[in-house]
Amino acid sequence: MTNSIKWGMIGAGDVTEVKSGPAFKKVPHSDLVAVMRRDAVKVQDYARRHGIRKWYTDAKQLIDDEEVNAVYIATPPDTHLQYCMMALQAGKAVYVEKPVTLNVEEAMRLANYVQKVGGCLSVAHYRREQPYFKKIVQIIDDGLIGEPLVISLQLLKKSLTEEMLQDPKIAWRLDPAKSGGGLFHDLAPHQLDIIYRLFGPIQKSEGLALNLGKRYPADDVVTGRILFENDVLFNGLWAFNVTEEVDRCEIFGSKGKLTLSFFTPHTIELMNGEGVQVFHFEALKHVQQPMIEAVVGYLRGERGNPCSIDDALEVATIMQNFTNK
DSSP states (O other): OOSSEEEEEEOOSHHIIIIITTHHHHSTTEEEEEEEOSOHHHHHHHHHHHTOSEEESOHHHHHHOTTOOEEEEOSOGGGHHHHHHHHHHTTOEEEEOSSSSSSHHHHHHHHHHHHHHTOOEEEOOGGGGSHHHHHHHHHHHTTTTOSEEEEEEEEEEEOOOHHHHHOHHHHGGGOHHHHSSSHHHHHHHHHHHHHHHHHOSEEEEEEEEEOSSOSSSSOSEEEEEEEETTOOEEEEEEEEEESSOEEEEEEEESSEEEEEOSSSOSEEEEEETTEEEEEEOOOOSSTTHHHHHHHHHHHTTSSOOSSOHHHHHHHHHHHHHHHTO
8 A cells, every 4th residue: 555545435424524534634644535425516515615626426436536545435334335345346445434334244245355355444443543442441451440240331312303213314324224223233333343342252142122112114222242252241231212311331340340431432430449530531523533543554554454344243243143133
């Protein structure tokens, strides 16, 4: 890979406005030179506002652009496999949003294709590179809670309003044909990837998923448990139809406990024999910037892959085992 990473972005929705898009221009040795969206008016406006020189309404034209040597895929999951394979076939590196594909079958196809063509592909499980979650890794690696034993996770959210259900920005996430399985598939990959990063490999995983509200096609309650090969036990609950909102994860060890959150990551509470410590973190302006910097480093040969297709396949397998779909 060349020393300068010239990105082309497929998909220019809200998720890219602040979380990811601007970071491609702020990371050293990286630039966002082209963007694609089917709507010509919207993609031209996006390119103008973000200082991107070229825009396209056809993904193949962006991939075939000789200046582009890496492709960021920020579309719904139902197109990830197609665009990843197109970009890899063209010899371009790939950074693809999560969930990596619609299902395990597609993830396996992609993993086999990456191996076949020898391409570079990283998955946007971007919390791995954020200071907040790196601190959690450090605390556990330093033995500050002793041997990890049990993890308890709850993500509870209020029911979506009728207005939200009609919002196109939300509606596609509730359609399993586009998203793979609703709000669980949209949010849980962030959490399960970190849990896998901390405690994998996995001995077994199983769960139960229900559509209790029956207001949209996807399940709105999921429970799951994982037994890791090191005998750490994980229990998780996701419910998107309740009256109280909770975003809490507790990691219990032989000498202490960590309390953290995944979607409001401002504090970590460590409790052990030394007492209680609270670590504070500032919110990141562009939440994907640390991950994009790591991916650029990988593509420049300066480090390993920050999140491989094999890692993403593990997360996809956990999700399938939880939902039995």
